[in-house]
Amino acid sequence: MNTVDWIVLFGTLLLIVAYGAWKTRGAKSMQSYLLGNNSLPWWGVGLSIMATQASAITFLSTTGQAYEDGMRFLQFYFGLPLAMIFLSITAVPLYHKLKVYTAYEYLETRFDRKTRTLAAFYFLMLRGLSVGITIYAPALILSTMLGWSISITTLMIGTLVMLYTVSGGTKAVSITQKYQLTIIMAGMITAGYIAFSRLPEGMTFGQTFSYAGEVGKLNLINLSFNLTDRYNIWSGLIGGLFLFLSYFGADQSQVGRYLGGSSITESRLGLLFNGLLKIPMQFIILYIGILIFVFYQFHQAPLVHNQPLLKRAMETAAQAELSQLSGSYDEVYQQRKEKAQELVGAIQSQDRGEIDKAKAELKRLQATEAELRAKAKGAIATAMPGENTVDKDYVFINYVMTYLPHGLIGLLLAVVFSAAMSSTASELNALASTSAVDIYKRSIRPAESEEHYVKASRWLTVGWAIFGMIYASLVNQAENLIQFVNIVGSLFYGTILGIFLSAFYIKYLKSTAVFIGGLVGEAIILYLYFNTDVAFLLYNIIGCAAVIGVALVVQALTPSPSPLRGGGE
Amino acid sequence: QKPPVFSSWKGWYWLVLLTMLAQVMIYLMITQAFS
Numbered sequence: 001m002n003t004v005d006w007i008v009l010f011g012t013l014l015l016i017v018a019y020g021a022w023k024t025r026g027a028k029s030m031q032s033y034l035l036g037n038n039s040l041p042w043w044g045v046g047l048s049i050m051a052t053q054a055s056a057i058t059f060l061s062t063t064g065q066a067y068e069d070g071m072r073f074l075q076f077y078f079g080l081p082l083a084m085i086f087l088s089i090t091a092v093p094l095y096h097k098l099k100v101y102t103a104y105e106y107l108e109t110r111f112d113r114k115t116r117t118l119a120a121f122y123f124l125m126l127r128g129l130s131v132g133i134t135i136y137a138p139a140l141i142l143s144t145m146l147g148w149s150i151s152i153t154t155l156m157i158g159t160l161v162m163l164y165t166v167s168g169g170t171k172a173v174s175i176t177q178k179y180q181l182t183i184i185m186a187g188m189i190t191a192g193y194i195a196f197s198r199l200p201e202g203m204t205f206g207q208t209f210s211y212a213g214e215v216g217k218l219n220l221i222n223l224s225f226n227l228t229d230r231y232n233i234w235s236g237l238i239g240g241l242f243l244f245l246s247y248f249g250a251d252q253s254q255v256g257r258y259l260g261g262s263s264i265t266e267s268r269l270g271l272l273f274n275g276l277l278k279i280p281m282q283f284i285i286l287y288i289g290i291l292i293f294v295f296y297q298f299h300q301a302p303l304v305h306n307q308p309l310l311k312r313a314m315e316t317a318a319q320a321e322l323s324q325l326s327g328s329y330d331e332v333y334q335q336r337k338e339k340a341q342e343l344v345g346a347i348q349s350q351d352r353g354e355i356d357k358a359k360a361e362l363k364r365l366q367a368t369e370a371e372l373r374a375k376a377k378g379a380i381a382t383a384m385p386g387e388n389t390v391d392k393d394y395v396f397i398n399y400v401m402t403y404l405p406h407g408l409i410g411l412l413l414a415v416v417f418s419a420a421m422s423s424t425a426s427e428l429n430a431l432a433s434t435s436a437v438d439i440y441k442r443s444i445r446p447a448e449s450e451e452h453y454v455k456a457s458r459w460l461t462v463g464w465a466i467f468g469m470i471y472a473s474l475v476n477q478a479e480n481l482i483q484f485v486n487i488v489g490s491l492f493y494g495t496i497l498g499i500f501l502s503a504f505y506i507k508y509l510k511s512t513a514v515f516i517g518g519l520v521g522e523a524i525i526l527y528l529y530f531n532t533d534v535a536f537l538l539y540n541i542i543g544c545a546a547v548i549g550v551a552l553v554v555q556a557l558t559p560s561p562s563p564l565r566g567g568g569e
Numbered sequence: 570q571k572p573p574v575f576s577s578w579k580g581w582y583w584l585v586l587l588t589m590l591a592q593v594m595i596y597l598m599i600t601q602a603f604s
Binding site: 216 | 571573582588596597600
């Protein structure tokens with residue numbers, strides 16, 4: 001990092017924050033503060049949805065995942081377009097016609113207050129628990145790479161987001177996301193292009209594709225049926241459909257994006273735009289990871305991608321072993337680079353025999369390299385117990401800091417911060433609107449002025465932002481919290497989805513039956529979590545089925561109301 | 570409610586569905602080409 005990088009990084013971030021806060025200052029009504037006056041066009045809705053879903057970890061982990069594991073993660077998104085179609089048909093017109101501020105508000109018109117409050121409570125639990133991680137995960141990586149304390153990077157992400165989400169509400173979130181997503185995609189594509197431009201002379205883009213395919217990185221589709229493993233097409237289509245139905249249909253972080261659309265048509269088109277572009281966008285991000293993999297065939301990849309950790313390890317008892325491993329790693333790399341060049345030559349001359357020969361030798365050398373890397377991580381783990389040696393999330397950022405020209409390093413760090421901020425902003429905004437509308441206004445202070453509720457929403461945004469930052473600092477103390485938080489979504493999503501699907505599709509079910517279903521369904525999921533090792537992807541399906549199943553049984557056992565009382569809902 | 574481009578919303582839903590399926594087919598062909 002040099003002066004140019006710092007100027008680019010802070011210039012970019014502060015410009016976006018200042019523009020967002022200034023442009024949307026002074027929202028006076030709940031409609032302008034929570035729905036942005038319903039002024040978003042379809043492309044604004046679509047960009048906002050995509051920016052919310054793409055957090056910093058999406059970009060850091062996805063590229064690292066492709067680098068280590070190939071493209072198979074893409075299958076996870078195949079269910080998303082299906083979910084967009086279902087939600088366009090049912091959720092969008094229902095929410096729009098009722099002019100709701102949150103998804104849970106709809107549940108009161110369909111069921112009653114207790115069911116609405118239960119769903120809002122589940123949402124506040126799951127999103128409250130994960131907003132800390134949305135801030136913490138990039139804060140940790142940035143603090144490692146920049147050498148800052150993690151409190152500084154956490155505070156920086158948290159307060160920058162707080163500045164504009166508190167002042168402008170939903171509208172500030174969506175107008176900043178437009179610029180954040182533009183910077184993110186421009187930065188990512190530039191980083192990928194630079195990796196490509198530094199490949200050996202004469203290697204075309206198509207040949208990077210052939211190279212990646214020959215060494216097994218284009219493992220895009222796995223047809224075997226196994227719902228407990230997320231990397232096959234059926235998990236993507238079925239598990240992904242359930243996950244994305246609850247994420248986009250029942251999680252206010254996303255519902256709040258398309259509630260701000262100016263009409264049913266604009267909101268629908270925004271969702272469908274996401275359904276059309278999401279898979280290609282993930283393909284591009286994964287392929288950038290592949291380009292970095294091909295780049296490292298001709299430039300030496302570090303023994304451990306988390307370089308600051310390796311540096312610290314060199315000052316411990318592991319120093320001798322690490323130096324020796326590093327020496328062997330250099331030797332293997334020299335041999336492997338030759339083989340990689342032979343493979344490129346064979347691909348260029350389309351000589352199948354030569355391709356297979358070079359491939360076999362490359363495979364052997366890559367296995368040796370992987371072994372050396374694993375040994376190095378083992379040595380670090382022994383010498384520095386408690387340190388996380390998984391370096392997948394550092395592949396991309398280390399490449400950026402090592403190989404990109406000054407100016408672009410600053411831009412790519414702005415990409416990571418922007419991605420963290422665009423997701424955090426939607427989450428804080430959703431936590432504030434749900435706690436303001438579904439809890440505070442509905443059950444605590446129902447008869448106050450409009451101004452009072454806008455003020456309350458602002459303070460709740462501040463409260464959730466501070467909660468998120470404190471929580472992010474606590475996570476740093478307890479590594480196993482992260483494991484818990486990463487799956488906390490799965491613990492509540494199935495149940496919430498069951499409540500919403502009952503509301504959308506099963507007219508027969510009334511409020512009390514669904515409320516009991518919502519409680520029992522959650523109890524079943526928590527029982528499974530503490531007592532079995534059922535795959536998390538199945539939780540969404542089991543939770544959803546449990547709610548609907550229990551509700552149907554309870555409804556069947558409930559005596560139907562006498563016609564004299566009208567039997568309305 | 571009338572959507573742009575297509576005469577009904579079904580046109581859009583089919584477009585999204587077929588785009589997804591087309592991508593799956595292309596990815597399947599790539600996977601099989603290298604396996």
